[in-house]
Amino acid sequence: MDVRSQVSMVFHLDKCIGCHTCSIACKNIWTDRKGAEYMWWNNVETKPGTGYPTKWENQDIYKGGWEKNGDTVSLKGAGKFKGLKNIFHNPHMPVLDDYYEPWTYKYQDLFTAPEGDDQPTARPVSLVTGEHMDVQAGPNWDDDMGGSPDYARQDVNLEKLSASEKEAMFQLERMTFHYLPRICNHCLNPACVGSCPSGALYKRGEDGIVLINQERCRAWRMCVTACPYKKSYYNWNTGKSEKCILCYPRLESGQAPACFHSCVGRIRYLGVMLYDADKIATASAAPDDRLVDAQMDIYLDPFDPEVIKQARLNGVADSTITAAQNSPVYKFVKVWKLALPLHPEFRTLPNLFYVPALLPTMATVADGVYNSTSKSLWNGVESNRLPMKYLASLFSAGDTGKVTEVMKRLMAVRLHRRGVTVGDLNAAEISQALKDVQMEPDTADAIFRLTSLATFDERFVIPPAHREESIEMLENTGDVKGNTGFGFKQKPARGL
């Protein structure tokens, strides 16, 4: 058992209102620079939709992630042979137009335009070339399903649905969507790290954050292709790739990452997960229907004395173990089994988990009549407005059972809380719903509490970075003991 600690995340999609505050917070801090204008380390997509960059989920186009190769996995579009062969031209790399051409407006023209019959306008200018441009696309161009025939219908996750199921999704009366905020998943088996020919990408041992060493990046661009989530971006100005750093300077000083901190809907949770690094290889090569279970198996119980012992032997700080025991992510993912990884079939073992949105049917339209009568309050998850097949394509590699189970648990919590707060439901129906998913009322209350009433410190349990020990990163304190201090860089040796 090789116990390591990983800073992991949960996004609760039921609570996301799609306000993009997270994206703006991130942009203002990290990517408001030349060459980075088009990058959105944090972005919010509307699902169904094609996302950013366009159709990023379609690995037939971009060849991202790992593919199963017998008992092991290999990179789909990169790797030692393919990477070095394609180093002069990377055939699957998205280019600027696959994201969008960033622009600003010539605001000054509003003031300097000569007097005339028309209102002066601020024309858009490209942030790449500085020339006038017609805006063709943006990072959330299909926000709220805008332009559905062109975008939402192109969603890759619809492939597994039958034609009639697809049509049903796009009937005006049934049409629905949810938001999907995305940041780097800081994967356990990162494809970007595996694909980097110059070894610039690495995973930090202490907290598992995946970073790009800007001094060693040589613009071979393989990480851009290899990341199946397209969360490694190429800075065309500096000639270096960049990615989400999970605001590690903030984490190290005990603050939540900017996108987490600023989240209006409080959908984001951050905490430590202890995991067994020895299981990574087998879990990433698990068969499709076992992928989610295999990944869940990697994460360890932080209360298990054996795990604690092994973690200490591995140098995991006691404060980190405590953080793992209080981790909201551990609760959502392992204890309550409410959160699933996004596209586990990419086999990178992502550490960002999503609680899927409940989109219950509240009414039906038949013969033009709006009918809101139903046997049960929310009609059960089977008649959810987004088909289980669609959600399964997003969160469980196509396993509808897995998603249905999560939705049933979420529904049970809702029914239970409805019983507590309103009390208009049949008690037997509530207890049956809880029994179906083997959930105690206390657990349902705890889920409700962490979902709806959680304080800042409950949502973000950040392990201390132990800055008091950081001097040991630079030097062995034992070496300089006994030397005169105060500014000597070299040992104060006696002169000749």
Next chain:
Amino acid sequence: MTNILLFAVLPYAALAIFLVGSIYRYKNRGFSVSSISSQFLEGKTLFWGSQPFHWGLFILFFGHLIAFLFPSAVLAWNGQPVRLLILEIAAFAFGLSALLGLILLIFRRLTNRRVQIVTSKMDLVVYAILLTQIISGLLIAYHSRWGSSWFSAFLTPYLRSIFVFDPQIDAIASVTSISLKVHVISAFVLIGIIPFTRFVHFLVYPVDYLWRSYQQVIWNWSRKHIRTSRSHSEGHKSMNN
């Protein structure tokens, strides 16, 4: 006098600048060592330019290196006329592919608006020197044929004399072929300007990727080692990058 400058002083100056400059840039200006790819801004034309150009140069570079290091092996290969012909035609083809690729790359850089934005003056110098180098090389191959054979008899000794610090420039100074002289001179100029241009990217070609493990985990320090260490000065110091 001119010959001494061009064939004895220039090579040493170029090699010295190359060595000192490249090491300095790698160590002190590491951030600037990049292939500064422009594929992100334009990818389609790049394919038809970059692939033939790079593979052409790649093969020719190693061809020249082998002729310099193992001239007897090349001569032995050329012992049969058919094999000589194959070698010469193949080399010429790779030269042509490099030239056509380069022309397309220059065209792309000068006409595509986005790529123009990331074009520096040094890029134009790079193009000029590469054009000179490739065209003069092709002219030699055409006018003074069977270079793979006479190279070892006459250029290898000159190049070797440079590396053993005993430059013998009489042979090279007495050649009448202008393109050959240009080829040699521009080669040394090219070597000399490597540290000041994007040429540095070929020095960091990632061969070590071949034997590295795919995943890389870097620990800031080994807590385990620090905690279990008995000596006050022991403890593994890991490089952060």
